[in-house]
Amino acid sequence: MTAHSPGQPARTLAVIASVAALMLAACGQRPSEIRAEETGKPLVIGVSLPLTGDFAQPGSEARRGYEIWRDMVNAKGGVLRRPVELKIVDDASNQDTVVADYTKLITQDRVDLLLGTFSSLLNYPASAVAEKNRMVFVEPAGGAPDMFTRGFKYLFFAQPATAPRQADVFVNWIKSLPEGERPGTAAYPSQDDPFALPVIKSMREQLEALGVRTVYSEVYPADTTNFQSVAGTLASRKPDLVAQGAVFEDGVGMVRSLKQLGFSPKMLFQTSAPSNSSQYSDGVGVDSTEGVFYTVSWNEKAGTPLNAEFVAAYRKAHDAPPAEDAADAFAAAQVLQAAVEAVGSVDQDKIKDWLHANTVQTLLGPLSWKDNGEPEGSFLLAQWQGGKVEVVGPPELATTKTVVNPKPGWK
Amino acid sequence: MAHFAQAVVLGLLIGGVYALMASGLTLIFGVMRIINVAQGAFLVLVAMVTWWLWNRTGIDPIVAAVVTTPMMFGFGWVTYRLLISRIRGAPASMSVLLTFGLALVIEGVLNLTAGNKFKSAAPPYFEESFRVGSVSLPKAQAFGFLAAAGVLAVLYWVLNRTWTGRAIRAATQNPPGAALVGVSAAGTAALAFAIGSATAGVGGSILSVLYPFFPASHYEWISRLLGIVVLGGLGSLAGAVAGAVVLGLAETLTATYGSLGWSTLVFYLVIMAVLLVRPQGLFGARLREDAA
Numbered sequence: 001m002t003a004h005s006p007g008q009p010a011r012t013l014a015v016i017a018s019v020a021a022l023m024l025a026a027c028g029q030r031p032s033e034i035r036a037e038e039t040g041k042p043l044v045i046g047v048s049l050p051l052t053g054d055f056a057q058p059g060s061e062a063r064r065g066y067e068i069w070r071d072m073v074n075a076k077g078g079v080l081r082r083p084v085e086l087k088i089v090d091d092a093s094n095q096d097t098v099v100a101d102y103t104k105l106i107t108q109d110r111v112d113l114l115l116g117t118f119s120s121l122l123n124y125p126a127s128a129v130a131e132k133n134r135m136v137f138v139e140p141a142g143g144a145p146d147m148f149t150r151g152f153k154y155l156f157f158a159q160p161a162t163a164p165r166q167a168d169v170f171v172n173w174i175k176s177l178p179e180g181e182r183p184g185t186a187a188y189p190s191q192d193d194p195f196a197l198p199v200i201k202s203m204r205e206q207l208e209a210l211g212v213r214t215v216y217s218e219v220y221p222a223d224t225t226n227f228q229s230v231a232g233t234l235a236s237r238k239p240d241l242v243a244q245g246a247v248f249e250d251g252v253g254m255v256r257s258l259k260q261l262g263f264s265p266k267m268l269f270q271t272s273a274p275s276n277s278s279q280y281s282d283g284v285g286v287d288s289t290e291g292v293f294y295t296v297s298w299n300e301k302a303g304t305p306l307n308a309e310f311v312a313a314y315r316k317a318h319d320a321p322p323a324e325d326a327a328d329a330f331a332a333a334q335v336l337q338a339a340v341e342a343v344g345s346v347d348q349d350k351i352k353d354w355l356h357a358n359t360v361q362t363l364l365g366p367l368s369w370k371d372n373g374e375p376e377g378s379f380l381l382a383q384w385q386g387g388k389v390e391v392v393g394p395p396e397l398a399t400t401k402t403v404v405n406p407k408p409g410w411k
Numbered sequence: 412m413a414h415f416a417q418a419v420v421l422g423l424l425i426g427g428v429y430a431l432m433a434s435g436l437t438l439i440f441g442v443m444r445i446i447n448v449a450q451g452a453f454l455v456l457v458a459m460v461t462w463w464l465w466n467r468t469g470i471d472p473i474v475a476a477v478v479t480t481p482m483m484f485g486f487g488w489v490t491y492r493l494l495i496s497r498i499r500g501a502p503a504s505m506s507v508l509l510t511f512g513l514a515l516v517i518e519g520v521l522n523l524t525a526g527n528k529f530k531s532a533a534p535p536y537f538e539e540s541f542r543v544g545s546v547s548l549p550k551a552q553a554f555g556f557l558a559a560a561g562v563l564a565v566l567y568w569v570l571n572r573t574w575t576g577r578a579i580r581a582a583t584q585n586p587p588g589a590a591l592v593g594v595s596a597a598g599t600a601a602l603a604f605a606i607g608s609a610t611a612g613v614g615g616s617i618l619s620v621l622y623p624f625f626p627a628s629h630y631e632w633i634s635r636l637l638g639i640v641v642l643g644g645l646g647s648l649a650g651a652v653a654g655a656v657v658l659g660l661a662e663t664l665t666a667t668y669g670s671l672g673w674s675t676l677v678f679y680l681v682i683m684a685v686l687l688v689r690p691q692g693l694f695g696a697r698l699r700e701d702a703a
Contacts, residue, residue, distance in 0.1 A: 052518070053627055056527040093627075189671065220671035223631050225622050228421045228549065229666035229674075236414065248529055249623040259538035260549035276529070283531045283623050285538065410538065 042085040043078065043346070045113045045336075046105030050122060053093030054222075057248075058118045058325040062140055063088060065329030066115060068313045069337075072306070079337055080344065087111055091122065098122045102129040112346045115332055116158075118325065120144035120194040127155045136339070136351045140332035141325070144194030148372040154352050156369055158332035158362070159297045160377030163195055166295045167203035169381040170269060173393045173403075174210065181405070183207075183240035183267055187216035189230055189254070190245025196271045199295070200245035203269075207241075215239050224250060231257035240266045246273040252283035259288060259410045266406035269293040274384060275324050281387065289384035291407030296382045298327040298364050299391050301399050306334070307363040331362040365397075413545040418667040419660065424552040426659025428617055431559035432632070433639040433651040434566060435610035441646030442583045442603035445495060445506040451633030452514035453608055457483060457615025458532075458624050459525050465532045465619070472532040472620045473554055473613075480612030487608025491601045499600070514629055521626035531623040555617040562613045567648065569606070579603050583646065642682045644695025653693050657681060 047066060050059035070084050078084055087109060091098040098117055105111050106129070116139025117126050123142030130137035131152045139155070143162040147155070161168075174182055186207055190200040197219060208214060215237045218230065231254065234242060242265040244254055251273025258264065274280050274294040281289050300311055300322065310330055314322035336351075338360045343350040359368040368376050381393035383404060390400040436450045460482070461475045470478075494513065498505045536554075540547035570576035581589035582599040590596055618624060618632075639658055643650025658678045666674040685693060 052522065056522065056627055057529065057625060060527045192672070218671040221675055223675055224671060225631075226421075226425055226662055226666070226674075228425075228552075229418055229663045230671055232414065232417050232421070233667060252529075252531065252623045256538060257549075260540050260551075261547055262540065279529050283529065283533065285533055288538075 040080070040082040043080065043082040043113070044085045044087055044109070044111045045115055045333075046102070046109060046111030047086060047088045047115045048091045048098050048101035048105065048117050048122075048126065049088055050093040050098075050118055051088075051090040055093040055119050055122070058141065058323075059093070061323040061325035062118050062329035064314065064318060064323075065140070065326035066333055068310060068317065068326070069330045069333040072309065072313060073333075073337065079340055080346075091117065093119075093122070095122060095125050098126045099129055102126050106130075106133045106135060113336060113340065114138075115329075115336060116140055116142065118142075120147060123147065127152060130154055134348055136336070136348050136355070138332045138336045138355075140328040141195075145198055146194070148370075148374040150372075152373055153371075154348070155373035156335060156355055157373055157375050158335045158364070158367060159328055160364055160367065160375055161297075161379050162374055163198035164202040166199045166271070166379045167206060169295055169379050169393050170293060171203060171206040171210070173381055174207065174212075177405075182210070183212055185213045185215045185237075185239045186241040186243060187234055187237065187239040187265075188214065188243050188245075189216065189218050189220065189234075190271075191224070191247050191250050192219050192221055193245065193247050196245030196247055199271050200243055203243055212241070220250070222247070222250075225253065227253040227257040228260065230254070231261045231263065234258065234265075235261045235263035238263070238265075241269065242267070243269040244271070244273075246270040248273045248276055248279070252280065255284040255288060255292075259284075264407065264409045267291075267293065268407055271295065274389075275382070277321050277323065277389070281384075285411075286387045287411035289387065290411075291404040292384045293392075294382055295379040296324055297379060298324050298331070299380055299382065299389070299399065301391075302363070302365070302397070304363045304365050305361045306330075310363055327363060331364045331367070334362040335360045335367060414667065417546050418663045420546055420548060421552070422660035422663035423656065424548070424556045424659070425663065426656035427556040427559045428552070428614075428621065428655075429635070429639055429658055430652040430655035431562055431610060431617070432614040433636045433643075433655055434563060434648060435607035435614070436636050437640045437643065437646055437648060437651040438566070438610070439604055439607035440640070441648075442579055443495075443499075443506075443600050444503050445510070445604075446503055446637075447510045447604075447607065448507055448633055449510040449514040449517065450607075450611065450636060451629035451631075452517040453483060453486075453611035454615040454618050454632055455624055455626065455629045456517050456521065457611050458619035459521055459530070459626075461616045461619040462530045462532045463525075465534070471534055472616050473558055476558065476613040476616040479616060480609050483612040483615075484605045484609040487605035488601055490608070491604040495604060496597065496601070499597075514633070518626045518629060525626065527625060529623045529625045530619070532619040534620065537620055551620050555621060558613050558617060562610060563648075563652065566606070566610065570648065575602065579606075638678060638682055640692075642685055642692055644692030647692070647694040650692055650694030 049063055066086055070086050074083050089101050091101050114130055114135050114137055116123055116137055118141045120142040123139045127137045131154050136154050138158050140158055188200050188204050190197045251270045274292050275296050311322055339351045339354045343354050359366050380391045382389050383392045385404055391398050392403045439445055439447045457479045460479055461472045464470050464475045465472045498509055537551040539550045578594045578599050581594055639654035643654030661678045662674045665677045
């Protein structure tokens with residue numbers, strides 16, 4: 001190497017080469033920019049999600065659902081021939097932050113469209129911001145009854161039913177049983193959660209009307225961690241049916257405590273905890289999931305539009321079975337897309353009017369809305385069978401005719 | 412009567428576990444006047460490591476404390492040297508800010524590495540119970556209680572029967588006096604912080620078996636632990652045990668005879684009542700400067 005000139009010229013060369021490389025790279029980018037000009041600037045959709053804090057888990061799933069939708073739509077040329085860009089910010093599961101986030105997305109970032117956040121707690125104030133600014137707000141979660149008593153016109157809940165109506169499909173299944181096989185007594189512990197408690201309350205009223213005697217009913221706060229004392233009480237009162245308004249930890253905690261105290265009810269229903277696939281089966285032990293009922297908005301095997309593509313894309317991107325929360329977010333985006341494409345613009349009032357007048361086909365099935373944004377469909381009744389989830393009701397959407405009843409003892 | 416015995420037994424078992432979790436917090440406060448808001452995050456960090464070990468190698472989660480305790484001792488030592496030592500002498504509120512920041516960092520790192528999912532280590536025995544007459548003793552709680560009792564006994568012995576412990580207590584009670592007789596304030600503080608962090612080794616292991624957890628679970632735990640320590644008297648180990656047993660019993664007895672909805676609230680009502688009568692907590696020492 002000493003035979004050559006010192007390092008300096010070589011270094012200069014390297015610098016020139018790098019600069020050239022950069023310029024060439026820049027040249028390479030230009031055509032795509034031009035294409036972007038032709039097809040219009042990106043269509044920006046603003047979202048605030050709970051990516052940290054209490055709702056971080058569903059919030060992160062919702063983000064995955066939105067992003068899979070964006071990638072699938074962009075691969076097909078975007079919406080209104082404009083590429084879709086998601087502007088997702090984190091509200092840390094905080095009501096004040098979610099309000100600030102949506103206000104900023106609307107007034108400063110001037111996004112073209114909005115999509116909703118996760119949980120009723122956050123969608124309640126967020127939808128008010130959207131309503132005030134006359135922006136359509138399609139929310140993937142937030143089925144608490146209070147959401148729809150405010151007379152909002154721009155709010156649309158992209159799930160098949162609100163919380164109180166979720167119980168219907170389970171009650172209908174009980175009604176379909178011969179008298180002798182129906183539960184005689186029932187216990188209703190529920191978390192004080194806007195998505196769990198209304199389901200259990202409505203189920204209790206409907207089952208009492210059928211003659212099922214209530215032997216236990218309690219509401220507990222979200223930070224309850226010890227369920228042994230409740231399990232002890234249930235073990236002494238021996239209800240045929242335990243119907244729990246369980247978000248997640250509390251559902252796992254209840255099953256574990258019932259196992260520890262050696263009481264297995266003939267029927268076990270939990271609102272959303274069992275929908276958390278492997279997280280639930282890992283938590284309670286896969287053998288103990290047998291026969292557990294829950295209601296759900298979406299099923300992996302359903303033959304609804306884009307469902308198979310969504311499942312495949314999710315598995316490819318995240319190497320895991322898709323979560324219901326991700327599917328709900330995907331459906332919310334489908335709803336917005338359908339309306340925007342139908343009216344051919346991002347005119348919020350036209351989108352709103354179109355959604356009030358039409359039914360949208362989504363991977364959750366067909367969705368349509370009442371004037372207050374409340375959906376008009378029905379949930380699915382799912383059951384854990386042999387370590388997997390099957391849809392057992394309503395009969396026309398069931399994936400199997402087998403229903404495990406009574407539930408076998410804990411293993 | 413059997414129902415009552417069952418509730419009391421469950422309350423005591425869970426109280427023992429709470430006591431262990433709170434012991435590190437009270438120790439660190441006692442020696443350094445540092446309110447370690449990150450103690451809950453330490454517990455969740457250990458629970459995550461324990462879950463990972465259990466999932467990968469099948470090591471029993473409670474046995475895994477043999478690995479996580481030295482790990483947390485080292486982690487506590489380094490944390491003290493790098494961060495906490497810089498705010499020595501600053502008001503206690505500074506320690507809240509610093510350790511809260513640390514808790515957020517731990518939560519964020521766990522979110523990125525382990526993901527936002529609930530986890531729980533479920534060894535085969537967690538669903539079984541010992542039976543004494545008509546009373547069930549869930550095995551997971553019973554083993555957790557025994558481990559907690561063992562660690563608390565060792566901690567008590569170290570603090571009261573060894574020179575290291577005497578140095579720590581001396582530095583707690585009279586820092587200038589301790590310095591005069593040759594106790595290094597910085598060294599003792601680092602050691603106390605390391606020991607306090609190490610208690611999260613067993614505490615977090617037990618947490619991973621008893622409760623589903625995810626990165627943000629630490630908020631729930633730190634509020635409960637602070638409640639225990641305030642009730643018992645900041646800085647007192649015996650106070651932490653007493654506070655924890657009161658919490659355990661308050662939770663289970665209220666849930667059994669009152670309502671589940673009141674079970675967490677009753678504990679805080681007890682704290683208010685105790686603080687009205689004894690502002691320093693059940694076992695808190697009243698300092699001369701407090702009288703002013």
